[in-house]
Amino acid sequence: MRTLLLGGAGMLGTDLRRILGRRAEAPTSAELDIRDAAAVEAAVAGMDVVINAAAYTKVDEAETHEDDALAINAAGAENAARAAAAAGAKFVQVSTDYVFDGTADEPYREDAPLNPLGAYGRTKADGERRVLAAHPGAHIVRTAWLYGDAGTSFPRTMLGLASQRDTVSVVTDQVGQPTWTMDVARLINSLIESNAPGGIYHATNGDSATWFVFAQELFRRAGLDPQRVLPTTSADFVRPAPRPAYSVLGHTAWTLAALDVPRTWREALDDAFDDGAFADLIEAAS
Numbered sequence: 366m367r368t369l370l371l372g373g374a375g376m377l378g379t380d381l382r383r384i385l386g387r388r389a390e391a392p393t394s395a396e397l398d399i400r401d402a403a404a405v406e407a408a409v410a411g412m413d414v415v416i417n418a419a420a421y422t423k424v425d426e427a428e429t430h431e432d433d434a435l436a437i438n439a440a441g442a443e444n445a446a447r448a449a450a451a452a453g454a455k456f457v458q459v460s461t462d463y464v465f466d467g468t469a470d471e472p473y474r475e476d477a478p479l480n481p482l483g484a485y486g487r488t489k490a491d492g493e494r495r496v497l498a499a500h501p502g503a504h505i506v507r508t509a510w511l512y513g514d515a516g517t518s519f520p521r522t523m524l525g526l527a528s529q530r531d532t533v534s535v536v537t538d539q540v541g542q543p544t545w546t547m548d549v550a551r552l553i554n555s556l557i558e559s560n561a562p563g564g565i566y567h568a569t570n571g572d573s574a575t576w577f578v579f580a581q582e583l584f585r586r587a588g589l590d591p592q593r594v595l596p597t598t599s600a601d602f603v604r605p606a607p608r609p610a611y612s613v614l615g616h617t618a619w620t621l622a623a624l625d626v627p628r629t630w631r632e633a634l635d636d637a638f639d640d641g642a643f644a645d646l647i648e649a650a651s
């Protein structure tokens with residue numbers, strides 16, 4: 366299966382490359398800009414599968430640069446989906462929990478109405494709609510609260526702070542699903558290797574936690590005292606873009622497609638530590 370991976374240098378893209386191995390061609394953004402429809406069409410020709418993990422991911426900056434985010438997250442995604450449809454290739458669009466407003470009190474179903482709170486979520490929601498219009502058989506894979514070996518993530522920030530400060534304050538009023546990029550990469554691979562129907566899939570690890578509980582678990586697993594994590598609330602930690610308070614995504618589509626359901630976030634975190642994901646930071650903090 367000839368596979369084109371867009372965004373292969375990003376946090377999720379790095380683990381997608383690990384899982385896909387030599388099957389995937391993964392041009393950098395300098396080699397292939399997804400805003401360039403003609404270049405995307407040429408790159409997609411002859412492919413069996415196209416995975417779009419490329420995105421404008423600066424959530425706060427998107428508030429003042431929504432057009433820039435839209436050009437990549439909506440128009441760029443549409444370019445890739447349209448080219449994949451023309452080539453007869455499967456298409457996977459990676460999306461986000463930020464398409465929801467976070468006011469639910471039970472896990473969001475795959476077909477729950479979209480109502481993004483901020484610019485980044487708006488552009489990603491627009492991307493989902495444009496992708497499905499251009500390639501009705503596409504797989505939309507929403508994920509959330511990602512961490513991995515590459516890039517910037519909450520665990521890397523927390524464990525980095527642990528070597529600089531005695532305590533860290535973390536919010537107790539946002540609930541979500543910490544999710545390891547390796548698990549998302551495996552889930553995407555299971556989709557493209559199967560005959561799973563197109564549509565929306567939620568690729569988050571199971572169960573849920575607040576950022577506070579997640580931070581405590583990180584400290585504990587790193588051999589640090591979890592009491593060094595102090596509770597705070599979003600009101601004391603205001604950022605330019607609003608964050609959904611409740612970002613828990615349901616996993617029904619995997620079962621309906623007869624595929625494995627994502628495992629719990631604690632199981633995934635154990636494996637991420639065993640995999641050495643944060644070894645450099647743990648050594649510095651110990």
Ligand SMILES: NC(=O)c1ccc[n+]([C@@H]2O[C@H](COP(=O)([O-])OP(=O)(O)OC[C@H]3O[C@@H](n4cnc5c(N)ncnc54)[C@H](OP(=O)(O)O)[C@@H]3O)[C@@H](O)[C@H]2O)c1
Nearest residue numbers: 372374375376377394398399419420422459461508509511
């Ligand atoms: N991180 C999270 O917690 C999270 C949560 C929910 C959903 N997601 C979604 O998961 C996906 C992957 O996120 P991530 O955290 O891995 O993102 P990331 O680390 O920021 O990587 C994004 C990638 O997209 C590339 N890119 C940006 N603009 C491009 C363009 N115009 N043409 C081609 N490539 C371009 C970047 O290349 P350069 O670095 O060269 O610009 C980078 O390789 C995205 O769809 C994101 O919306 C992420």
